[in-house]
Amino acid sequence: MTSLPDHYETVRERDDYEPIEGAVGPVPAAERRRFVAVDDEGVLTRTDERSTLVATGVGMTGPPHLGTVGQFLTAVALQEAGLDVQFVIADLEPYHSGASLDRVRALAERYRAFALDLGFDPERGRLRTQREATDVMRTAQLLAPYYDPEAWTPADGSGERPPTDWERAVREAYEAADGERGPATAAVERSGPTSDAADIHSAVLHGVDFLHPLYAGDYERLVLQFGVDERHLARMARRFRDAAPVEGGVAGLYTRMLPGFDGTPKMAKSIPGSGVSLAMAPAEIRERIAGDPGGDPATSPVFQAMCLASRYDAERLERLERACETGGEEWARARDEYAEFVVGLAERWRATAD
Template sequence: MTAATSPINSTVQPISRLVHDRLGPLARRFSHEDGAVGVLPADLSDLEVVTGFGPTNAPTAGTLSVMIGIIELQQRLGVPMTVIVSELGAWNSRNVAWEDLLRVRDQMLSFLRAIGFDDNRGELRTHLHEGNLTRAGRIARYLTPADLAENCEDLNDLYDSHGLLGGEVGLTVDSLYTVADILGPAENGARNILMVSGMEEAYFTQLARIVLERQRTAGDLSLGWEAEVGAVYFRVIGGLGGYPKMSKSIPASAIHLGMNADDLRARILSDAPADQPALFSAIDLASGWGDAQIRAARSSYDARDADPITWAQVKSDYLDTFVEYADQWKRCAR
């Protein structure tokens, strides 16, 4: 992650004890925080949560882990939550056909509800949303090209090398939409915003803070927003074959819900040494298994060299679980 050179410095750090206590058992899903203590009051009053997904392809195990995590977070915190499936942002930042984005978007919305997202306690929406498009236009005046150059995704070079990255203007548009997503609660009067995402999206936290700070000091051009933004970042599931993460944009790195059972079997039951850490991370974070079953899986993973048969059985059990999620994903297709 590239630190901003604005007056608002990055404060990304490992999850603190205070945030750990306030998130309870869910804290195990997160590796780092950025100002989360300041927006997580003990009584969770005046807090809104924002997160989102790009519909470029069927969810990988990494994306599934985040989906499971936000549903658990919704259940634990009981505060307003907005989840955005960002088809318009993805159209500008990735080289994916529009019809494919719409198809995956609708499937993703249905899948999130199917695995437990509660519409009565949160909002699922897309980037085709008049309020967010207007908000993106209003915040653009507070950002400069230098801000966007200094706060961007670390994996952009990797995506670009695979021919997946959109153009410079498109990336700017995507950033404006996403920062507008984060600041939606501020426009509605919220004082505390918790952004929940992967660490590769930490730069959006910085951009949102730049907007908040500059509009506060803009005099007659201020928006009057008084919110604070904090963030917690999900643990990353490493990619198969040594890739830094499971990415839906790099198929060789991932298992995903659109794969057929035979392909999932080949990848999840892989014996390749480079694949094993990623497979355990997927089991740990993207299974929905209970604590006891996860502990047993960890023991088997740690002892895999001495007892490969037990570890192979754990992976076989996970194959069954992942195929169940994949079947649910297929049932959610329009």
């Protein structure tokens, strides 16, 4: 089977992660459907003992998709729960890979405006690009001697374990796409220079984006919040921390993934037809969302998107889950309402270009 629930269960058992029940501290029940695992049970219930920062962010390979929206809204929900949140817009990564600096700057500013529009409060956290954070760049230079490329390889040998059925299906979907690029990636087309040095700079900076608040002494604990498919980032941060003169705890809090449309295992820009980009026309967004017939909520791309990329409360999501299972008119109405919400998001994204 390639279902995400099976994948989550395998990952939790294999990596000794915990389900989120009781693990996300002050985060209200209304927001807990976003999360599927934590690698340090109760980490956010200990905020009175040590100052804690939740760190997250997004890469920029084009306009946001529903998974990106989910990352923004999760950051907002964590802020509203009273947590300090750092949100990094990773603009230097595409530049290091050959994207035009001017295009990267323009897209990064649109991402910043969109995050603010969705409710991120810069007075209660830090919303930044990589390019503007010169203090983090300085730390990256100071910690570079401690960087080991092997930090990206799990020290516990989990990278050598066979992939789950879902991971295998994702890999096959990427291979079938054969590197296709659609309009969603055209905004940061890679046509400029790059080098091995740029790759190393990018990797060091990626790690220091996480570790700088600990190195600077601003916080004593870091909680990395990403989709569960990026759980390797927490391992990398711990290994980099252990090698460098950095003290403090590092934990991982992981959100659900979004299954793709038309039977694809994952919503991804490089898997054609799998997702919803905010660059799509309203009619195309409505058509794609209307194509979800309901059934098993765990494999429904629309219901899973409702859990991650919406502000529905817990009671509403319970009703939507039942509607998805039943299908029929109630699910069609719920699906149409969500489509209008996403169309509205797309309009808000387009407004950032003005």
